Amino acid sequence: MISIKEVTKQTGISVRTLRYYDEINLLPPAGKTEGGHRLYGEKELKKLQEIQFLKTLGFNLKEISDMLSDEDWDWAQGLESQLNYIMKEKEKILEIESTLKGLKNGLTIDGKIDLVYLNKLIQLYKQDTEKRKLYREQYFHAQESELLDLLPNMNRNDPDTLEWIALIGQLKQHRDKGSDAPEIQRIIRRIHEKTIETFGDNENFFDKVWEVRKSPEKSQKVGFYPIEQDLIDFFERAWDIFMENYEEE
Amino acid sequence: MISIKEVTKQTGISVRTLRYYDEINLLPPAGKTEGGHRLYGEKELKKLQEIQFLKTLGFNLKEISDMLSDEDWDWAQGLESQLNYIMKEKEKILEIESTLKGLKNGLTIDGKIDLVYLNKLIQLYKQDTEKRKLYREQYFHAQESELLDLLPNMNRNDPDTLEWIALIGQLKQHRDKGSDAPEIQRIIRRIHEKTIETFGDNENFFDKVWEVRKSPEKSQKVGFYPIEQDLIDFFERAWDIFMENYEEE
DNA sequence: ACTTGAAAGTGACGTAACGTAATCTTGTAT
DNA sequence: ATACAAGATTACGTTACGTCACTTTCAAGT
Numbered sequence: 166m167i168s169i170k171e172v173t174k175q176t177g178i179s180v181r182t183l184r185y186y187d188e189i190n191l192l193p194p195a196g197k198t199e200g201g202h203r204l205y206g207e208k209e210l211k212k213l214q215e216i217q218f219l220k221t222l223g224f225n226l227k228e229i230s231d232m233l234s235d236e237d238w239d240w241a242q243g244l245e246s247q248l249n250y251i252m253k254e255k256e257k258i259l260e261i262e263s264t265l266k267g268l269k270n271g272l273t274i275d276g277k278i279d280l281v282y283l284n285k286l287i288q289l290y291k292q293d294t295e296k297r298k299l300y301r302e303q304y305f306h307a308q309e310s311e312l313l314d315l316l317p318n319m320n321r322n323d324p325d326t327l328e329w330i331a332l333i334g335q336l337k338q339h340r341d342k343g344s345d346a347p348e349i350q351r352i353i354r355r356i357h358e359k360t361i362e363t364f365g366d367n368e369n370f371f372d373k374v375w376e377v378r379k380s381p382e383k384s385q386k387v388g389f390y391p392i393e394q395d396l397i398d399f400f401e402r403a404w405d406i407f408m409e410n411y412e413e414e
Numbered sequence: 415m416i417s418i419k420e421v422t423k424q425t426g427i428s429v430r431t432l433r434y435y436d437e438i439n440l441l442p443p444a445g446k447t448e449g450g451h452r453l454y455g456e457k458e459l460k461k462l463q464e465i466q467f468l469k470t471l472g473f474n475l476k477e478i479s480d481m482l483s484d485e486d487w488d489w490a491q492g493l494e495s496q497l498n499y500i501m502k503e504k505e506k507i508l509e510i511e512s513t514l515k516g517l518k519n520g521l522t523i524d525g526k527i528d529l530v531y532l533n534k535l536i537q538l539y540k541q542d543t544e545k546r547k548l549y550r551e552q553y554f555h556a557q558e559s560e561l562l563d564l565l566p567n568m569n570r571n572d573p574d575t576l577e578w579i580a581l582i583g584q585l586k587q588h589r590d591k592g593s594d595a596p597e598i599q600r601i602i603r604r605i606h607e608k609t610i611e612t613f614g615d616n617e618n619f620f621d622k623v624w625e626v627r628k629s630p631e632k633s634q635k636v637g638f639y640p641i642e643q644d645l646i647d648f649f650e651r652a653w654d655i656f657m658e659n660y661e662e663e
Numbered sequence: 664a665c666t667t668g669a670a671a672g673t674g675a676c677g678t679a680a681c682g683t684a685a686t687c688t689t690g691t692a693t
Numbered sequence: 694a695t696a697c698a699a700g701a702t703t704a705c706g707t708t709a710c711g712t713c714a715c716t717t718t719c720a721a722g723t
Contacts, residue, residue: 168719170670180671185710200718202671222517223510226709240521248514251507258504261472265497268471272489417690419699429700434681449689451700475680 166204300386344403353407415453593652602656
């Protein structure tokens with residue numbers, strides 16, 4: 166029989182917790198002193214460890230109580246349903262993660278956030294996975310469709326995507342300097358390089374992407390992140406200027 | 415100006431929720447009727463949508479309140495820290511998932527669960543990833559080490575692992591029938607087939623695995639799931655019988 | 664035996680975001 | 694004018710404890 170203090174020392178579990186477990190009858194102490202101080206034995210220590218372990222599995226105290234008190238508890242069933250629950254939680258978390266990343270990327274590009282608009286966009290995105298796929302396949306071949314995923318994807322967070330997004334963001338930032346300004350042309354050069362790195366010299370594909378990109382409706386249907394029309398126009402002008410100089414060399 | 419009922423119709427949000435948002439001053443109604451009934455306008459509807467959206471991102475109402483009331487809210491920072499938080503939650507969930515799967519598999523093999531023992535095992539497993547790797551490399555070559563992961567791994571849930579586990583479980587179930595019983599020999603035959611499917615005819619490797627498997631200490635160091643000694647012995651006898659008949663053919 | 668400080672006891676309130684009564688008042692359609 | 698739906702207020706329940714506030718018990722030293 167050891168004191169409550171000893172238990173907390175050995176297990177790291179707080180006094181309050183032990184009192185609470187006593188209160189809800191999950192783990193009553195083995196006995197009490199005359200003065201009413203709780204005393205615990207080996208059996209209780211073991212049960213305490215079991216409780217802690219089951220807690221790490223995400224069970225709540227009620228469930229744990231049932232499991233440990235019911236001699237005929239159906240572990241297979243219990244674990245299965247807990248796993249189901251956890252898988253659903255995982256799905257939720259993964260969705261949140263991808264939405265957050267999308268938001269971050271959108272913020273980098275736009276500098277501000279229209280929450281309601283983005284919400285709609287995301288709802289749309291979730292619902293229409295199938296439709297979007299069909300629409301994509303109309304415009305692009307199977308191989309090309311894979312290439313599409315290399316474009317800024319909003320929901321990814323890898324260095325590659327980040328650079329695309331950073332480039333578009335920079336473009337926007339310096340837009341007021343005019344499409345032939347050296348800063349702009351430097352950015353365009355990098356975009357050009359990156360395009361070649363990413364897509365090789367698949368010119369045809371690049372043109373197709375550009376055609377879709379230029380139409381907001383088509384962009385939405387394929388699932389591109391929306392970029393303001395005037396930024397797209399601005400980019401096109403800057404791009405043309407760059408290509409003229411580029412071809413002269 | 416629309417009534418509270420209209421709002422719930424349009425948004426699906428409960429009356430209680432709206433009252434609560436009013437109470438904590440997150441979303442006060444645009445006005446009230448003489449009798450004190452709440453009235454909402456377009457602005458409030460939009461804000462409500464924003465709140466709902468931010469809630470799906472895992473923010474709590476206090477945070478949302480701050481974000482929406484502070485004109486200079488640092489979205490980049492806020493999203494970043496929320497993403498951090500979510501990533502930690504994801505880690506937790508993933509750990510729970512893998513532990514639950516391990517438990518399920520252990521249950522299939524043993525038919526019962528010693529929670530404290532398993533807890534220790536899992537703690538050990540988490541701590542000693544590095545040590546285990548080193549130990550593995552002493553016994554097995556690099557390529558072989560990859561093959562090891564094809565063995566029943568406790569924390570995986572793919573059909574392949576499940577079949578290994580089912581086979582071991584069946585073996586245990588019918589152990590009382592003796593190592594030469596037809597049921598046992600059928601199971602062994604399947605194990606033999608599966609071994610060849612998995613490892614090809616890398617006999618040398620299989621012998622090494624077997625050597626480690628036969629020693630509980632070595633098994634633990636390499637990270638194999640613990641199987642009772644007498645089950646291993648039983649399997650060895652059954653295996654020998656099978657191989658004799660097999661080689662005669 | 665007496666004192667004293669640490670350890671333990673028992674309430675009771677707070678947390679997050681509402682759900683769920685219970686009871687009373689207001690709005691509105693007939 | 695009346696009836697019935699919709700709304701208001703108040704308050705308790707939920708989870709797993711943390712954190713006071715105040716009182717009592719324990720163990721050690723004198």
